[in-house]
Amino acid sequence: MRPWTNKSLGLGILGLFLVALGISLCVLRPIFFHHILQKGLALSSTSNSFKIWSDTSDLPPLIFKVYIFNWTNPEQLGIEKPHLDQLGPYCFREVRQKDNITFHHENKTVSYLQRRLWYFDAKQSNGSLNDIVNHLDVVAASAAHKIRYWDYDWQKTLSVILSTRKLYTRKTVDELLFTGYSDGILTMGKMMVTDPDIPAFDRFGWFYMRNGSAEFDGHFNMETGEGDIGQLGILRKWNYKDTTKYHKNPCNVIEGSAGEFWPPGRTKDDITLFSADLCRPLFYEYEGTTSHFGIEGYRYTIGKKTLGNATRRRFPHDQAKFFEQTTTTEDFFVAEHSAEMTGSTTENTYNGHSSENTDVYSDNDPDVINMGNCYCNGECTPSGLLNITLCRYGAPVFISLPHFHKADPAVLNAVEGLRPNDKEHSFSITLEPTTGIPLEVSAALQANVHLHSSEIVGLYNNVPNIYMPMIWFKLKAQVTEEMASNLRILLALPIVMLCSGIIMTIVGLCLIGAVALLSLFGKKRRIPQTDATTEKMVDNPEKKTEMVFMDKMGNNEDDNVKSDRRLYAKP
Known part of the structure; x- marks a missing residue:
């Protein structure tokens, strides 16, 4: 085999290989990219995300902003609306650490405790920790609320204890x-508490005993995405159970993300996050597309599906096997609630204000429940408020968005000094849809205390029925420019693979075509010359030819006899 033939064969094989590889990259790139995501995003002790997830100390500091409402006219309650001045922000650097991390490879989950530490940042704060605030007496209000259905003697005893106190504290x-x-009521309660689930607090503070505590948020068990990246970050158990004790079935199920990881392949459907602070899942609705450091993201916000008091949701019966058996799904559907649904429209009234919410579910569907009744714990609220009384040891605490944003207007009109706006007071999560990586999280919630009258406890005989804003906080986190740059490289991989595949295919086809042309040209050069070809060359005067002399006489003469015949040139 000649050398040029060996080269042609090698080029042909190389061309076929490039074509096969290029087509494979074009066709199989989604599979390749999914494999890259599976390896890069899944949480393990050796993954790139583990260090960031387990300890945020080396990251740019998270700034936890706290705003406190100062009650300026407490002596005029019942005569004037409570007037509130917002103080702050009081800024704290927040660090999150994971403790007792245990990977369970048998079911692809990880268990951990979460510790949060806060460090006051005086430079970024607007005010000092020594600022004096007029605050509703939360301890007294909680005590009156806690025993409102107790025997008369208990309530009368509390009335005597509170007779020397005011509605507010400084x-x-x-x-x-x-x-x-410290508070005397807490001291008495500490001696009387027998329930092991209720901590015997000796002092009151909104974040008392939380700074540096690894047990306060509870024990988490979360999917690592090791077996299926589509399950990444999903919370499976909280405090060792897949249900909570604070709500009835099926609303007590643990569901949604733990808050730090989200599965890739996001759509514009709702997303769910389980909040340990609220002891329930929160539902976020798609709001729109936004851009962060040039990366497109889907923005989800808390809306009526979480804040509404007439939002319906379907829970199929076949899911009942995942719930605790203390009650059944069917039992909950026929249970009595403080607010009833009639027809496809549910009307709720608060201080003379009514609001309507109409949805498309059929009234005859036994699997559809009213989510407002689901979480109201027998005390349903106006829209915009979340009842977490049971989650906070019986204290009448209700959560809303800051300044009653997206709440029933009657709740906002009951007080003065609040100015809600969407930019500052929304709770939003922005996710990059392909990878599910959070681009920006802006968590903002407000704690309110339900102040209501009591016929027995004298301090609260004639108080109005209002939800008093106490404090709100905001935590904002976002990817850095360096993280965004690395994410852009990751997102460019599918396009790079597609372009590479096309280029490889074209180069391979070119090599195959070149080998084919070389082969054809080589065959033409090896064709033997005939008489006709020779004659043609002679006739062409521009080409150099060789003269051939031929004997035109017969060939029958003796070869040994000398002949004098002349030779004639062949025409």
């Missing part, structure tokens, strides 16, 4: 937040 910001302040 404390420093530090006391209201982390340090806490």
